[in-house]
Amino acid sequence: MEMPAPNPAILAKKDQVVRRLLSVLPKRAVIHDPTETRAYECDALTAYKCPPLVAVLPSTTEEVAAVLRICHEEGVPVVPRGAGTSLAGGALPTADSVILGTARMNAVLETDYDNRIIRVQSGRTNLSVSGAVEEEGFFYAPDPSSQLACAIAGNIAMNSGGAHCLKYGVTTNNLLGVTMVMMDGTVVEIGGAHLDAPVYDLLGVICGSEGQLGVVTEATLRILRKPEGARPVLMGFDDTEVAGQCVSDIIKAGVLPVAIEYMDRLCIRATEDFAKAGYPDCEALLIVEVEGSDAEIDAQLGTILQIARRHNPVELRESASAEESARIWLGRKSAFGAMGSINDYICLDGTIPVSSLPLVLRRIGELSLKYGLDVGNVFHAGDGNMHPLILFDANKPGDLEKCEKFGAEILKLCVEVGGCLTGEHGVGIEKRDLMDTQFLAEDLEIQMAVKDVFDPSWLLNPAKVFPLGASATRRERAA
Amino acid sequence: MIEPTCEQDLGEAISGASGPLRVRGGGTRPIGAPVMGEVLSTAALTGVSLYEPGALTLVARAGTPLAEVEATLAAEGQRLPFEPMDHRALLGTEGTPTIGGVVAANVSGPRRIQSGACRDSLIGVRFVDGNGTILKNGGRVMKNVTGYDLVKLMAGNRGTLGVLSEVSFKVLPRTDVAHTLLMQGLSDAEAIRALSSALGTPFEVTGAAHLPRGPEGPPMTLIRIEGFEASVAYRAARLAQALDEFGIVRIEADPETNAALWKTIRDVMPFAGSDGDVWRVSVKPSDGPRLVSGVSATDIVYDWGGGLIWALMPAGTDLRAAMEGIPGHATLVRGSDADRTRLSVFHPEPAPIAAISHGLRTRFDPRGVLNPGMMG
Numbered sequence: 001m002e003m004p005a006p007n008p009a010i011l012a013k014k015d016q017v018v019r020r021l022l023s024v025l026p027k028r029a030v031i032h033d034p035t036e037t038r039a040y041e042c043d044a045l046t047a048y049k050c051p052p053l054v055a056v057l058p059s060t061t062e063e064v065a066a067v068l069r070i071c072h073e074e075g076v077p078v079v080p081r082g083a084g085t086s087l088a089g090g091a092l093p094t095a096d097s098v099i100l101g102t103a104r105m106n107a108v109l110e111t112d113y114d115n116r117i118i119r120v121q122s123g124r125t126n127l128s129v130s131g132a133v134e135e136e137g138f139f140y141a142p143d144p145s146s147q148l149a150c151a152i153a154g155n156i157a158m159n160s161g162g163a164h165c166l167k168y169g170v171t172t173n174n175l176l177g178v179t180m181v182m183m184d185g186t187v188v189e190i191g192g193a194h195l196d197a198p199v200y201d202l203l204g205v206i207c208g209s210e211g212q213l214g215v216v217t218e219a220t221l222r223i224l225r226k227p228e229g230a231r232p233v234l235m236g237f238d239d240t241e242v243a244g245q246c247v248s249d250i251i252k253a254g255v256l257p258v259a260i261e262y263m264d265r266l267c268i269r270a271t272e273d274f275a276k277a278g279y280p281d282c283e284a285l286l287i288v289e290v291e292g293s294d295a296e297i298d299a300q301l302g303t304i305l306q307i308a309r310r311h312n313p314v315e316l317r318e319s320a321s322a323e324e325s326a327r328i329w330l331g332r333k334s335a336f337g338a339m340g341s342i343n344d345y346i347c348l349d350g351t352i353p354v355s356s357l358p359l360v361l362r363r364i365g366e367l368s369l370k371y372g373l374d375v376g377n378v379f380h381a382g383d384g385n386m387h388p389l390i391l392f393d394a395n396k397p398g399d400l401e402k403c404e405k406f407g408a409e410i411l412k413l414c415v416e417v418g419g420c421l422t423g424e425h426g427v428g429i430e431k432r433d434l435m436d437t438q439f440l441a442e443d444l445e446i447q448m449a450v451k452d453v454f455d456p457s458w459l460l461n462p463a464k465v466f467p468l469g470a471s472a473t474r475r476e477r478a479a
Numbered sequence: 480m481i482e483p484t485c486e487q488d489l490g491e492a493i494s495g496a497s498g499p500l501r502v503r504g505g506g507t508r509p510i511g512a513p514v515m516g517e518v519l520s521t522a523a524l525t526g527v528s529l530y531e532p533g534a535l536t537l538v539a540r541a542g543t544p545l546a547e548v549e550a551t552l553a554a555e556g557q558r559l560p561f562e563p564m565d566h567r568a569l570l571g572t573e574g575t576p577t578i579g580g581v582v583a584a585n586v587s588g589p590r591r592i593q594s595g596a597c598r599d600s601l602i603g604v605r606f607v608d609g610n611g612t613i614l615k616n617g618g619r620v621m622k623n624v625t626g627y628d629l630v631k632l633m634a635g636n637r638g639t640l641g642v643l644s645e646v647s648f649k650v651l652p653r654t655d656v657a658h659t660l661l662m663q664g665l666s667d668a669e670a671i672r673a674l675s676s677a678l679g680t681p682f683e684v685t686g687a688a689h690l691p692r693g694p695e696g697p698p699m700t701l702i703r704i705e706g707f708e709a710s711v712a713y714r715a716a717r718l719a720q721a722l723d724e725f726g727i728v729r730i731e732a733d734p735e736t737n738a739a740l741w742k743t744i745r746d747v748m749p750f751a752g753s754d755g756d757v758w759r760v761s762v763k764p765s766d767g768p769r770l771v772s773g774v775s776a777t778d779i780v781y782d783w784g785g786g787l788i789w790a791l792m793p794a795g796t797d798l799r800a801a802m803e804g805i806p807g808h809a810t811l812v813r814g815s816d817a818d819r820t821r822l823s824v825f826h827p828e829p830a831p832i833a834a835i836s837h838g839l840r841t842r843f844d845p846r847g848v849l850n851p852g853m854m855g
Binding site for chain 2: 112113114115116117137138158159161165169170172173182186188189190192193194195196197198199201202203204205207208209225226227228248251252254255256292293295296299351352353354355380383384385418419420421422423424425426427431435438439440442443444446447449450451452453454465
């Protein structure tokens with residue numbers, strides 16, 4: 001993975017840039033000492049690191065506007081950063097860039113239960129949005145695994161999903177409006193507490209644009225009343241393909257669970273050693289959760305269990321209490337941590353049509369033998385969003401490269417069967433150079449044309465999403 | 480009229496165009512400033528190209544009749560989640576609504592408050608831009624963040640950025656049963672309060688509407704619950720308890736009556752065949768009654784818990800004059816050619832946003848051949 005060489009002219013005027021930023025921000029909001037900027041050298045994709053020129057932590061939309069105006073005038077690239085939990089390197093800086101962190105913008109600006117919205121500053125963490133409304137019985141639906149730490153700003157940038165999006169949708173389906181600062185410092189309001197766009201759906205384009213179109217400083221989010229109850233059921237199978245078939249049959253039967261999660265044997269064993277959730281030792285397990293009143297849950301689970309029994313499960317465990325539900329979810333929620341305790345891993349995020357699940361699982365197994373690297377599969381089965389975890393040893397020379405090659409083959413396979421490279425993590429730098437396996441040159445060109453409109457100088461997070469070759473002319477014209 | 484029968488021909492028809500084109504699906508939703516030019520119809524690009532009930536996915540060519548898509552889904556016990564409205568009665572048009580037209584106008588119905596708009600179910604598009612280039616975005620899987628989401632941009636672009644050739648959806652299981660709680664005689668403000676209370680319960684309301692002039696004369700407020708029999712009965716009863724203060728008249732359980740009631744709301748039937756302009760307004764629900772009290776409407780229909788207001792207005796009146804201090808937007812859906820030119824059909828955008836819209840049009844359609852002037 002390559003990043004563009006830093007612009008020496010920008011490196012040479014660091015002092016001037018810092019001085020100008022200090023003229024619009026408090027001293028503590030401008031981080032320029034090389035020992036301190038290292039805190040911003042990477043996000044959760046830790047394989048790639050580079051300290052930025054400067055990191056700034058503005059507190060208001062006005063401060064963000066002032067920062068962007070200066071960077072625009074100076075021609076300095078800006079890399080927006082939420083909480084830095086991106087697995088795709090979305091917040092990886094270059095040495096000539098300013099990191100614009102949203103961490104200090106975490107206020108709740110308005111809660112309105114009559115209209116079922118909350119307005120927050122974008123640096124607020126995902127879970128604390130729900131936290132702000134839970135006393136009234138409401139919640140914010142998108143629930144990425146990193147929800148304790150990740151910021152709404154990053155959720156919007158990546159259009160984050162989560163385990164419960166089968167029913168509630170992803171970020172773009174729950175985002176109603178934004179206050180956004182354009183690269184030249186212009187502040188725009190798009191959407192709000194009302195629904196749908198007056199002309200073009202710009203909000204829909206901004207969500208998922210990976211910080212390349214503007215910096216979102218405030219967001220209006222839809223909040224929902226919590227369901228009366230929820231209950232998971234755990235199913236174990238001796239055959240991965242049978243588990244895949246069971247998922248498809250449940251969906252076809254007309255019940256819509258809020259979540260269908262899948263884990264394979266490697267992940268089951270790892271989480272058992274790590275979290276001791278009491279999972280059965282089998283080839284694949286599913287966790288299926290439904291919501292409603294007790295009677296509604298009984299009825300839905302009745303249908304689901306009936307379908308599961310037709311597939312000869314080795315285990316069927318219906319939760320009878322809150323403790324049991326928590327235990328069923330415990331293993332799934334600690335899966336990434338458990339795999340991390342075995343070895344280093346990279347986590348992929350391709351989505352496939354649910355019908356291709358058996359084929360893709362089999363091919364991943366074959367590739368695992370070919371590369372000699374273990375893979376654990378844990379994912380949102382209801383929507384086909386896979387998370388193969390490829391284990392490798394970061395201290396073993398060549399292992400990371402081998403692992404990345406293996407990952408690329410899996411992602412190409414996802415595209416080949418009609419799916420995509422990334423379902424909820426984003427492209428960032430990680431999948432950037434694979435974009436042409438999914439898109440033709442003209443499909444990428446029209447996307448870059450959208451960036452031309454929002455950020456004509458190509459200063460916002462410029463080296464992400466698009467293959468460097470494809471974006472070179474535009475980036476170089478800017479510099 | 481040009482009527483290509485394949486995507487390739489559609490591309491060539493656009494790249495070869497020497498003047499403006501009026502892009503049309505079934506021609507049942509002529510909303511927007513009047514456009515001159517040769518008609519480019521997608522009606523011959525037909526057929527469901529892929530349907531996987533087990534993956535909740537359907538892909539269809541843009542000219543496929545909406546009715547065919549709905550029948551295909553119904554055969555497997557599924558449906559489009561967003562309950563697209565039929566504009567024919569309201570606009571006095573004839574023809575066959577197409578699935579591409581639904582997407583191009585981002586048409587949704589009462590269930591939008593629970594299941595999202597057309598754009599929320601749309602997961603992929605193929606389209607041809609103003610240069611005649613065939614492009615794709617999104618795909619056929621329901622979770623996809625690979626690159627920019629131009630799927631949303633194409634939903635509601637009304638053929639001004641590109642002409643759709645194929646659209647993909649996430650679909651949902653049909654529900655067996657619908658019940659509607661009916662209340663009578665509420666003022667607009669009381670009704671919106673009742674709808675807000677209902678939408679703030681865990682009982683999953685899928686329709687929340689208010690007719691200040693109900694079918695029997697007095698105002699009628701409607702709240703719909705859908706699902707399987709036992710669950711619907713349970714939730715309707717719990718909801719009736721929760722809304723006791725508003726005086727529930729009855730719970731309508733008859734399937735035909737329910738279908739008719741919600742078709743009335745969905746298609747704004749009270750305005751069909753009437754004189755006057757039709758405005759469609761999107762506001763924060765609690766702002767609705769204030770807005771309505773400031774306009775000289777002859778009739779009003781509230782949907783989406785009060786967030787969607789249909790206003791029947793004397794011809795040539797500018798409803799937007801009453802929106803001072805009320806965030807949202809208003810579209811002149813029906814009006815004379817002269818008024819649709821004079822009043823701007825779509826809500827005027829603030830300068831920086833208008834510049835973005837203009838910039839997008841220039842990039843997607845540099846020659847200005849696709850429905851020029853229709854959206855500004």
